[in-house]
Structure formats: C-alpha cells, structure tokens
Amino acid sequence: MIPSNDIPKDELWRDLVIKAQSGDKRAYSELLTDIVPFIKSRIAGGLANPDWVDDITQDVLMSVHRSLNSYIPDRPFKPWLGAIIQFRKTDFLRKHYKIKRTKESSLEDAEIFSKNVTFPSGYDELRDIEDALCSLPKKQRKIFTMIKVEGYSAKEVAKEMEMSVSAVKVSAHRSAKKMKDILS
Numbered sequence: 001m002i003p004s005n006d007i008p009k010d011e012l013w014r015d016l017v018i019k020a021q022s023g024d025k026r027a028y029s030e031l032l033t034d035i036v037p038f039i040k041s042r043i044a045g046g047l048a049n050p051d052w053v054d055d056i057t058q059d060v061l062m063s064v065h066r067s068l069n070s071y072i073p074d075r076p077f078k079p080w081l082g083a084i085i086q087f088r089k090t091d092f093l094r095k096h097y098k099i100k101r102t103k104e105s106s107l108e109d110a111e112i113f114s115k116n117v118t119f120p121s122g123y124d125e126l127r128d129i130e131d132a133l134c135s136l137p138k139k140q141r142k143i144f145t146m147i148k149v150e151g152y153s154a155k156e157v158a159k160e161m162e163m164s165v166s167a168v169k170v171s172a173h174r175s176a177k178k179m180k181d182i183l184s
Contacts, residue, residue: 009038013077021069028068032061035081042085052092059088090151097150132182136175143168144175 013035019027036057043056063084071080133141143161146152147168154172158165 009034010076010078013081014073017068017071017077018073021071021073032064035064036061038078038081039085042082043089052096056089056092059092060085063088094151097152132179135182136178140171140175143171144179147172148176 013031016027016031016034020031039057039060040053043053043060044050047053064081067084071077133144136144139161143157146157146160147154152160154165154168157163157172158168161168163171
C-alpha cells in the first residue's frame with residue numbers, strides 16, 4: 001500500500017469520497033479533516049476580515065456534507081470542491097454586504113472601514129480610488145459599489161434601485177470610465 005503522503009491530494013480525496021459515499025465513516029472523517037487546510041487557503045485571499053475564513057470554511061464543509069452524493073467518482077475532486085468553495089464564499093460575501101447595506105453603512109463610515117479594510121503596501125493608491133469613488137454622484141456610486149465591489153448582479157441592482165437592467169449597466173460602465181479618467 002502507498003503511504004497517503006505519496007498519493008496526489010486529488011486522487012487521495014477522490015478515493016476517500018468514494019469510500020465515504022459507500023458509508024465508510026473513517027474515510028469521511030479523514031476527508032473532511034484533510035480538505036480543511038485546502039479550503040482555508042482558497043478562501044483567505046481577498047477577504048477584508050480574517051475571521052470570515054472560519055465561517056466560510058464551515059459553510060463549505062456543510063455543503064460538502066450535503067452534496068457528497070452528487071460527486072461523480074470518475075471526475076477530479078479538486079474542481080468539484082473548488083466550485084463549492086467559490087459558491088460559499090460568494091454567498092457569504094453577498095449576505096454580509098446585504099446586511100451591511102441594510103444598516104446603511106458605507107465605506108465612508110470610518111469605524112466600519114477600519115474594521116473591514118486591510119491596508120497593504122500601496123495604500124495611497126487605495127486612498128486615490130476611494131477619493132475617485134466619492135467624487136461620483138451618490139446614486140451612481142451606489143450602483144458602482146453594488147456591482148463592482150459587492151458583487152451584485154445588474155438584475156439585483158436594478159430591482160433595488162428601481163431601474164432597468166440596461167440603465168444599471170450603463171451607469172456602472174460610465175462610472176468605471178469616469179473613475180479611470182480620474183485615476184489616470
């Protein structure tokens with residue numbers, strides 16, 4: 001038998017899933033334990049708050065549990081898991097920003113900004129982007145932020161703003177062009 005360290009992770013995980021699908025509780029437990037570091041590494045990048053990694057990881061593990069029987073054994077495991085990770089991360093961020101928007105907070109709120117935004121090297125560039133964003137009219141800024149920052153679809157923004165989808169797309173495009181001009 002080949003030690004698990006010598007087997008590529010995708011093959012190891014696929015073997016564990018197949019065993020777990022047939023009721024092997026040890027394989028199921030080993031799979032969940034083994035995929036956690038991979039999940040966390042895929043989630044961590046791009047999050048404003050490091051505490052969210054554990055929350056999203058739990059959502060991913062629950063989705064893996066619920067969807068385990070949908071995995072097709074003759075396909076690679078990592079892309080299947082990667083899709084779940086991306087969906088759970090997107091769902092989490094949408095819910096977070098929807099709650100945040102409901103509370104009528106914004107990037108201009110110094111307390112929220114300081115808690116949720118990290119300041120990497122190049123902070124001055126971020127400040128320039130923030131200034132450019134603040135130069136947009138309020139409605140245009142809200143549309144741009146919802147689509148480009150918070151990840152809402154044009155359809156969702158159109159419903160929220162009581163506008164047509166095409167008007168929302170035009171506004172977002174014009175805002176992006178205006179910001180590009182300001183930042184140039």
